Structures are given as C-alpha cells and as structure tokens.
Amino acid sequence: MSEDSTQSRRQFLQKTALGGAFAGSFSLPILANADKLELPDNLPHWMRVPGADFSNYGQPSSHEQQIIRWISANPDALGNGVSWTPLHALQGTITPNGLHFERHHNGVPQIDPTQHILLIDGLVDRPLSFDVKSLMRYPMVSRTCFIECGGNSNSGWRSNPIQSQAGYAHGLVSNAEWTGIPLKLLLEEAGIKPSAKWVIAEGADAAALNISIPIEKLLDDALLALYQNGERLRPENGYPMRLVLPGWEGVLNVKWLRQLRLSEQPAMTRDETSQYTDLLADGKARQFSFINEAKSLITTPSLGMMLPDNPGIYQISGLAWSGRGKIARVEISTDGGDSWVDAELQGPILDKAFTRFNLAWKWQGEYAILQSRATDDSGYVQPTREALITNRGKHGFFHYNAIISWEITEEGDINHVYGF
Amino acid sequence: MFMVFRASLLLLLSQACFAVDSHQLLGNDANELSQQSQFNLTITPDGKGLPVGKGSAAQGAKLFYQKCSSCHGPGAIGASAEPLVGEVGSLNSTYPEKTVNSYWPYATSLFDYIRRAMPINAPFSLTPDQVYSLSAYILSQDGIIPIDIELNEESLPKIIMPNRDGFISFYPDKN
Numbered sequence: 366m367s368e369d370s371t372q373s374r375r376q377f378l379q380k381t382a383l384g385g386a387f388a389g390s391f392s393l394p395i396l397a398n399a400d401k402l403e404l405p406d407n408l409p410h411w412m413r414v415p416g417a418d419f420s421n422y423g424q425p426s427s428h429e430q431q432i433i434r435w436i437s438a439n440p441d442a443l444g445n446g447v448s449w450t451p452l453h454a455l456q457g458t459i460t461p462n463g464l465h466f467e468r469h470h471n472g473v474p475q476i477d478p479t480q481h482i483l484l485i486d487g488l489v490d491r492p493l494s495f496d497v498k499s500l501m502r503y504p505m506v507s508r509t510c511f512i513e514c515g516g517n518s519n520s521g522w523r524s525n526p527i528q529s530q531a532g533y534a535h536g537l538v539s540n541a542e543w544t545g546i547p548l549k550l551l552l553e554e555a556g557i558k559p560s561a562k563w564v565i566a567e568g569a570d571a572a573a574l575n576i577s578i579p580i581e582k583l584l585d586d587a588l589l590a591l592y593q594n595g596e597r598l599r600p601e602n603g604y605p606m607r608l609v610l611p612g613w614e615g616v617l618n619v620k621w622l623r624q625l626r627l628s629e630q631p632a633m634t635r636d637e638t639s640q641y642t643d644l645l646a647d648g649k650a651r652q653f654s655f656i657n658e659a660k661s662l663i664t665t666p667s668l669g670m671m672l673p674d675n676p677g678i679y680q681i682s683g684l685a686w687s688g689r690g691k692i693a694r695v696e697i698s699t700d701g702g703d704s705w706v707d708a709e710l711q712g713p714i715l716d717k718a719f720t721r722f723n724l725a726w727k728w729q730g731e732y733a734i735l736q737s738r739a740t741d742d743s744g745y746v747q748p749t750r751e752a753l754i755t756n757r758g759k760h761g762f763f764h765y766n767a768i769i770s771w772e773i774t775e776e777g778d779i780n781h782v783y784g785f
Numbered sequence: 786m787f788m789v790f791r792a793s794l795l796l797l798l799s800q801a802c803f804a805v806d807s808h809q810l811l812g813n814d815a816n817e818l819s820q821q822s823q824f825n826l827t828i829t830p831d832g833k834g835l836p837v838g839k840g841s842a843a844q845g846a847k848l849f850y851q852k853c854s855s856c857h858g859p860g861a862i863g864a865s866a867e868p869l870v871g872e873v874g875s876l877n878s879t880y881p882e883k884t885v886n887s888y889w890p891y892a893t894s895l896f897d898y899i900r901r902a903m904p905i906n907a908p909f910s911l912t913p914d915q916v917y918s919l920s921a922y923i924l925s926q927d928g929i930i931p932i933d934i935e936l937n938e939e940s941l942p943k944i945i946m947p948n949r950d951g952f953i954s955f956y957p958d959k960n
Contacts, residue, residue, distance in 0.1 A: 442866075491812075491814065499811035502808070550808070555812065573902065579956055626827065628829075633893070633894050634827070647877055648877030650888075650952050650953070652955060
C-alpha cells in the first residue's frame, strides 16, 4: 500500500470514529454530562497513547539492553577473539540468535550467498560443487543441540577463581535449533571412496580456518546447517552455511564452509595440533579429544546477583549438557559437595542439547557453596576440579568441564570459588 | 464396488505426485575447480600442497620485523599475539610454554598457517618465497634448522620438530 493510500485510509477511519462519537453523545445522556475522565489518571502512560509502530525485525526491549554478549578480543586484531553468551541472564534452553557465542579467528566475513559454493572433493568418485540455491532444494532436518567451544571455561585452569558472571566465564556454549541437510546425502552424491577416513573442512573467512574431521562423524549425525532457530544463519554463525556436529567441540563446526576434502589422514593443521589439544602434566598432549564431556552450570543464583531475604526461598536453576548423549541426572549441593540432592530436569530432555534443571532452596543466612553435578546417559559423571586436575594436570587449557562452585556469604553476596 | 475402485484409483493418483527418490541430485561436476589453487590451500605433513619456492632465515628476519613483530614481539617472543619461539623442552615443566618450536609437531602446519592466515591484517598477501623465509626464520631461532639453510618445498617436510611425538590420539578410542 502506498503512503498516500495509507494516509487517506487513516483519515477516513478518523472521520468515521468522530461521527460515531457524535452519534453516541445523542443516544447516551450519561456521556453528554461527563466533564471528567472516567478512569483514574494513574493508568500507566503507555495505556494512554498509541504504542510504537510495527517493526520489520523485532529487537529486545530497551530495558534489556544490558543483556549482551561479552566481547573479549585482541586489541591489535579486533576480529580475533570471542564473545560470551550471558547464560546468567537467560532462561529456558534456546539461545537467542543475537546472543549465540562467537569465536572468530579473523572477523566475520560478509559473504554474498550468490558468490559462495561448497566443494566436495578428494577421495570421491566425482568432485562436486553446490551453490546455495541448489542446496535449498535438498531435504532438510532440524536438530536442537549445543555447540561448545573447546576453550570454554578455560579460566578454570587458573590457580585463582575468576570473578566473572556465569556466562562470561562459561558462556562459550549456546544451544539452538539448527536446520540443514544431512551431510551424508551430499557426501554420498559425490561417492565416498573406501580409503576416505578423514575430511578436511575449510571456512571462507579471512583465516581460511581448516581442520580435520573423522568421516564417521559426518556420516553419522552431522548437518550442513542453513538455518538457526528458524531463520537463515547469522553472519557470525556461518552464513550462508556451516557444519553442525552435535556434541563435538565448536572449532569442528566450521562456519562459512567452502570445502570438504576427503582424505586418508588428518592434515595436522594449526587448529588440531597447536590449539584444542590438551597438554598433560608429563608433557604429552591429548589430540582429537573431540567430545564435549558432561558439564553443568548454576545460572541463578550466581555471581553478580545476591540473595535479598534471609530466610528466603530461592529457585536454583541452571543448564546441563553432554556431548555423549542425554543428561540423566543433575544433583545440587549447597554445602560444597558433602551432600547432594537431585534437581528436577525440565523436559523434553534432548540428546546433546541443553537441559534446564531447577530446585527450590530455602536459605537461612548460612554460609553456603552451591554446586551442580551432571551425569549423562553413558554414566559419565562431571568431575570435581580436583579430580580433573589430578587426571589432566594444571595446563590443559582446553576442555575444562569441572564442577563450578558459587559461594554464598552470610550477607547474601555471591563469589566464584573452587570449593571449601 | 465402483466406489471402492474409484477411491483406490484416487489413492494411486495422489501417491504418484510424490517422488520415489528422496531428492534431485544437484551437485555440479567440479573436476576442474578441484584442481584450482584456491581449493588446494591445505598442506599435509608429507608436503603435499606446498608451492614451489625458497627462502632463508636472514630474509625471514627482515620480513618478520616488517610484518610480524608488532603483534608477535621482537624476536618472536610474543606480545599481543602468541610467542612463536623458545621454551623448547618446557612442556613437562612447572611453567610449560606452547610455542611453534616447543609444541607444533609439523613444520608443514607452520607454512600452511602463515600462508592462509598471516599477517592477520592481510591474509594471502605473502609470496611463497616470503612464507618459506618466515618459516626458516622461526625454526632457526631454536636450532631446529641451521641458520644458513634454504627452505623449499623439498626440505621443509623433512624437518623433524622437537615435539613430533608429543601427541596421543584420542580418536577413535576415546570418542
């Protein structure tokens, strides 16, 4: 509708309404005598004036503008760094697209989808390229899963607990519904040679990030994702296409995917040797430790909040996830791990996805240490920090999944601690 | 009887609208594309993918000060970006340092990474000779290669890095 016709329609409606008011004043004497407003003038302002216009793309309330990703980037290369999901300020299990965590090695490429292709080559019968338009015609499936950076929570390796809010220390993990094409369909179209064991994936960013992935995973549950929570991928999450490998560390979920080369051996790229490997105390390092092991985090109450009433009832709530499968159990301790109580798991409990847990807690002003401990359906139990370090040394840097502790002081303040 | 026949005919007709195959194969033949240099960026430990070229540590030192030291520090000891040299043998100590020379298992990964990602403000701006020179400069700082050797596509994959056997593969056993 043109602006002119909108205008004239609006004027027509205004005139009709006025006409109606005149008509009413004759038929209803009570209104004719009214010389003051019927309703009290303490009605909120927003009920007395028309609201804002429609918007083409909705934004959060202006009162929620402090709910942001926390950016931690290299001052000499602003596109190299991370931004953390504010898990402490969110509820439910789905991370809004504008708050999904980011890890970029050299900025967010601004890709024109008409100029982007995916090449599948190497140990295949027929190297094939796919443009975005063609890919949109393939059968798609949706899968809700978390993606967690292998470097999430890495401040936990420090000797002193970092005093950052829950999401800003542990929020390099997010959970979304990804929709895309099962990778298997595209690999089979190219024809997989029996000698192919690995796939070298490469992104179209200014780091041309490349990394080797076992072909077995791509044939299992990997997606070429085109959509995130129902809309096309955001540029910072791989537009126009990315890999999603449920339960496997973030760096393998290559964004801006441009090539999959099938090979016999891994390429031993920078990001699978010098990074994302776990240095042990004896100087050796674990390599290809792809799976994000079970982990949980109390998001509320957590650092930056406080407990106002004593005694008072507080809802302990948080998130648990495992790269091996479903969350089977989350236990809560308020005494630093001496005793544990099962939290209630909020359904549906999905495979390799965030599971929300809840437990009401009566606090009576005592010193407390809140912890959560996740167990997945493989039987794996989230370790204490002490156990993790005993097992993996002090310099692992990646893949930190130990129990996280919040200290509640007698004043109701909350600090991050490593235990009693 | 007729009604039954008509109903089953309708059913047959409606089923015929759906495809027997789940989807149409829309991949384009990419034999030629697969040969192009823009899709052959990855260099493997056997040296496959290395471009023809050569460079020396002396040339690399000059280049390093022009293009790298503002982030990696003078002498590549680290600044806003990671240290690249030194600390060989530190991995099992109280303060291990993961540098290229102390930690990276393959010199081919160094070439691959410099070529695709460095310098960070201008990736793909270096010539093959420049990447060989920078690799030679970094590796020679800890005596992994002699300071006067020329690195090229033949010699670079033959370099044995100090931490060549430092990794334990978790795949597939622990995954």
